Amino acid sequence: MLRRASFRPRHGFTTIESLIAAVVFLVGLAGLLGALVQARGATGQARRLMQATDVANDLAEQIQLWNFDDPRLAANAVLCANDPLDKDRKLHKPGTGDYNAYVACMHGELMLRLGGASFGGLQRPAFRDEDKVESRGETVYQRFYIVRTETVRDGVQRMQVWVKVLYLDAGEPRVVTTQTMRVQMGGV
Template sequence: MLRRAPFRPRHGFTTIESLIASVVFLVGLAGLLGALVQARGATGQARRLMQATDVANDLAEQIQLWDFNDSRLAANDALCADDPLDKGDKLLHPGTGDYNAYLACMHGELMLRLGGAQFGGLQRAAFKDEDKVEGRNETVYQRYYIVRTQEVREGVKRMQVWVKVLYMDAGEPRVVTTQTMRIQMGGV
C-alpha cells in the first residue's frame, strides 16, 4: 500500500489571486492617470490665465508712460465707456453683432516704436503651450483698451483705463481685464 505524503500548504499566490491583484492595481492606476491628466489641463489653464494677466499688465504699464493728452488716450464711445467691464459678456460670444460692436468701440493693439526700436511691451503677444513645439499649440492674446475721462471738479481730471486681453482656452473665449487710473491736476 502506498502512503501519501501529508498535505502541505503551498506558499505563494494562486493564479486567481494574482489576476485579482492585477485588476485592482490597474483600476487604481487608471484613476491616478486620469487625475494626472486633469491636473495637467488645470495647470495649462492657469498658465494661460497668468500669461493673459501679464500681457494686460504690460499694456497698462505702457499706457502709464503716455502723456495725459496723448491722442491714443481719446475717450471711447459710450458702448464701451459705459460698460468697461463687459457685464453683458459680449466678448465671450465671438461672431455676434454685440461682440463685433463692442470690439469696434475699443482701442486696438498698439506696437509702440521710439526711434525705430521697439519701445517696451511685447513684440508678439503669443506663447507656446505645454508641448513647446514651434508653431503648434500656441495661445495668441489680443489686447484692447477702453478709456473714460471724467472731470472730477474744476482743474482735476480722472482718466480710467481698462485693458482687456482676449484669448482662447480649450476652445472657449476668455477675457482678462485690468484697470489703471490717472489723475491730472491743474489745467495742463
C-alpha cells in the same frame, strides 16, 4: 501501515489571486492616469490665464508712462465707456453684432502705435504652448483698452483705463480685465 502525507500549506499566490491583484492594480492605475491628464489640462489653463494677466498688466504699465494728453488715451465711445467690464459678455460671443460693435469701440493694437509713438511693452502678445501639440502651436492674445476721462472738479481730471485681453482656451473665448487709474491736477 501506510502513512499519510502531512498537509503542508503552500507559500505564494495562485494564478487566480495574481490575476485579481493585476486587475485591481490596473484599475487604480487608470484612475491615476485620468487624474494626471486632468491635472495637466488644468495646469495649461492656469498657465494661459497667467500669461493673459501678464499681457494685460504689461499694457497697463505702459499706459501709465504715456502723457495724459497722448492721443492713444482718447476717450472711448459710449458703448464701451458705459460698460467697461463687459457685463453682457459681448467679447465671449465672437462673430455676433454685439461682439463686433464692442470690439470696434475699444482701442486695440493699431491704437497702441498711433502716430509713430513707440510702445515699449510686448511687441507681439503670443506665447508658445508647452504641451508640444503641433495643432495648437501658440496662444495668441488680443489686447484692447477702454479709456474713460472725467472732470472731478476744477483743475482735476481722472482717467480710468480698463485693459482687456482676449484669448481662446480649449476653443472657448476667455477675457482677462485689469484696471488702472490716473489723475491729473492743474493745467487741465
